[in-house]
Amino acid sequence: MITSKDISRICGVSLGTVDRALNGRPGISQKTKEKILKVSRELGYRPHLAARSLKTGKNWTIGVVLFDLDNHYFAQVLNSLVLCAHEEGYFLHLTLSEHKAERELECLHHLVSLPVDGLIIFPINKGAEFTRFTRLLNVPLVTLGNRVSASIPFVSIDDKLAMGNCVDYLVGKGYRRIIYFSPPLVYRGKENTYAVSERYMGYRHGMKLAGLEPVVLNEKHPKSKILELTKTTGEKTAVLCSSDIYALETLSILREAGARVPEDVGVMGFDDIDFLAHTSPPLSSVSQNIDLLARTCFNVLKDLMEGKPDVPQVTLTDHRIVQRSSV
Amino acid sequence: MITSKDISRICGVSLGTVDRALNGRPGISQKTKEKILKVSRELGYRPHLAARSLKTGKNWTIGVVLFDLDNHYFAQVLNSLVLCAHEEGYFLHLTLSEHKAERELECLHHLVSLPVDGLIIFPINKGAEFTRFTRLLNVPLVTLGNRVSASIPFVSIDDKLAMGNCVDYLVGKGYRRIIYFSPPLVYRGKENTYAVSERYMGYRHGMKLAGLEPVVLNEKHPKSKILELTKTTGEKTAVLCSSDIYALETLSILREAGARVPEDVGVMGFDDIDFLAHTSPPLSSVSQNIDLLARTCFNVLKDLMEGKPDVPQVTLTDHRIVQRSSV
DNA sequence: GTGAAAGCGCTAACAC
């Protein structure tokens, strides 16, 4: 690697002069400047960014902690985050917690030690202890999707409202039996399930308003239960899923059992991952405007990094129901 | 942030002693060691990794350049790469080129300047000039999927062989008209389409061996062409796609037109992204064992970083045909 | 307009 010291030696000038040329600072003659720039171009000089950061305290790096990229939704979010960050000159350091609470803490510790200028996480930890932990990190941090506490900035769609809208939408389509399919209860209590809970509350609330009886499905192996619950009863029935992943699963189970969607049973997802238009029938879902979500998240983080006062603790972005033909 | 200097001041010892305690080097009494460890634990001391790297020359960071995460296949690869890297103590710096050749060069420049210890890229650039460019970076580099030149290590499945296997498989199933659906020609020439070309050659080769006439489809808006080509002709017909993305598109088009899959037309994908089991009918495809691919890629890079001699320039990992019910 | 020197936080060689 070629350093500014090399340049200074070769050009027969001091380090200060090299810096003036390279970083466009005043106090240098046109002639020496050109010479230095020429030499550094020829030698392919590139500043050692870590060394620069060490000196300036600015890293131009954001640390990201997700649990995994299995769910394409997170991959889409990550994709948008990389792009937003890049527009502002930042780069991303990516870590995955694999749904392990302890691992998430390790990831955060590591990122802070790098160091990074800010953190974006989709947290699985929760509670007062984790809040204290994040405060001790002493790095601007924004949470996505799962809220941790009132003191940690949070960006998401309004999951509760969105799921309530889904219920309204289904009711408007004439459904009277709306079965809610959400993740197994195993995770509850252990993991941060804020988004999951919000969506569930939205469902409960919507059902209450519609005067309908909630029916919840959250087995690990839901096949028999789904088939039992969706047996034709004369009432128009739909399975409303807390995530597209479950909607895909439901669709497979129903198809295998020979049930027609949406004629016999309606199915609706949530998150609107890219593939839904290609299922049969194309799945209706709730779209999150991921670009906006990522941009908002990044902007909040930027405000925090710049020390702006009164950064909102909660920022909710839009959602909309995507009508396809599964309900 | 709390530094080793802080610790040394608080404990009333020198920096050298703090370092001996913190990094388990010999030449320190049990007593002072314990004291230093206790204090640093209490203060939540974390070494400044960038400063350490500046001194040691080892960064424990791998730079990654992908074009995007839209195709879930790349998200899955990235997921596996993060996990492999983590097992060996490495972290990933992620950049996206968005299919822009110039941007890919920028990403590489940036990553090298950070600096990183190694690079994993899914290249869109190609040719001698790019080969020279990567050599000048002077950082161990492994390419995934798209090969650049004989001098740059390359890890992938054997795309040509795999696509040839697909043809054999379809022929074995009685298909006599096998239409190949691959990306629009627009990219050819501009972008590195090594993987795409290999797959295409595998198709041509397989068809030749089977004594069948190749039919290729690569329009940007393939709808009318697909419907025309798959009109029942008495011959058993399948659409073999160069990527699952196209298979999903084909499936949608056929469904919309009322064609039955696989009764009227067979469809087969390539890459086996997670969702295929959930389409209707579930899509047959070629599975890449992504974990193995990622691990292999990382191992090759590790060998390069450790300066091992005779690191293979080409490493091909396994593939297998996943039989579902679309053909 | 240019040079010299200090220092970011860390490690490691050397002195005592």
Added chain:
DNA sequence: GTGTTAGCGCTTTCAC
């Protein structure tokens, strides 16, 4: 066993 020091590559202040 412990302290001192130099230096990784960079920026920045101060002196000339």
